[in-house]
């Protein structure tokens with residue numbers, strides 16, 4: 001698929017993501033201000049999984065936003081992009097033993113999620129009694145019971161962390177304490193379908209009960225991510241953090257216990273657009289199908305989005321059509337991105353800009369039919385390419401056969417014949 005050229009300096013050749021640097025600055029600033037206002041002794045960390053574009057991670061590090069990672073691979077990515085271990089929050093259910101051990105010794109904030117991680121931590125504490133090891137525990141709690149209809153899991157409950165009532169949490173605390181490890185934190189993250197303040201009040205009430213009943217002296221309380229992020233809408237970051245403070249103040253001292261937040265989508269969803277061009281228009285019976293160089297694999301990779309998109313159209317025509325189906329370049333029938341109502345009749349070369357597509361899009365990057373689109377950053381009146389559009393050689397990188405010269409002609413011709 002050939003690239004469609006840009007019309008002006010502030011618009012990229014399509015297909016491409018564009019990050020609005022000024023809008024992103026605003027989101028980070030608003031979250032930081034909310035923390036500084038209500039819980040100055042806090043850590044703003046960024047959830048790598050939401051979008052781990054190297055430019056974005058470097059941006060966060062330069063803004064002094066910590067890394068929140070959930071795998072050895074993400075941990076290594078943080079180090080590769082200049083984070084030091086003491087600015088990394090290490091969560092997730094699949095930490096490797098060696099990474100966990102070095103993170104424990106090098107000052108990362110770690111929230112354990114699995115029984116084997118408890119065992120490995122206790123082992124290390126016994127081997128190195130001179131080290132004062134401290135960890136947090138991810139809590140498995142019943143959001144659905146406290147906020148019916150707001151969880152994403154329904155009655156089945158969450159699969160993460162140590163359950164409060166089945167003995168898992170108590171056993172983890174006992175094993176760690178016996179080995180001389182301090183239980184220094186609780187990790188309460190839950191995704192919700194509503195992103196309501198009530199979800200955070202519920203998580204804080206569960207945390208408060210654990211702190212009281214087990215007499216914990218915590219260095220951190222991690223409320224996770226899952227916040228709503230919009231420029232004007234509510235709840236605001238300020239609303240969330242003030243509610244969290246109100247709920248936790250009775251059981252801990254905000255000057256001693258750090259509040260950790262791990263926003264992902266609420267920081268990066270809105271600042272990102274996807275620019276696409278119209279490649280073809282087909283009239284099939286009464287339906288108008290507009291074929292573009294975007295795909296759901298770019299902006300709706302899980303094929304889950306039901307609501308449409310806010311789109312900006314740069315169209316030649318002024319006459320409108322009651323309904324147009326905007327489709328992607330792939331060979332899947334389901335690759336229908338959105339429906340437009342009473343919009344200008346699109347023609348070849350028109351531009352469609354989809355808004356609010358920065359979260360859980362690039363991090364599910366697809367090599368289905370086309371490789372990765374370019375990414376640009378728009379800031380201060382200029383556009384900078386921070387990732388070029390991938391070609392076949394990018395796709396082949398790391399391929400062992402290529403390294404061994406067994407992919408005939410790959411390097412010269414851009415084609416691979418194994």
Ligand SMILES: Cc1ncc(COP(=O)(O)O)c(C=O)c1O
Nearest residue numbers: 047189225226227262263264265
């Ligand atoms: C542990 C943890 N922290 C933070 C996040 C970020 O969530 P969001 O992108 O909704 O802010 C997630 C996402 O699922 C998560 O699992």
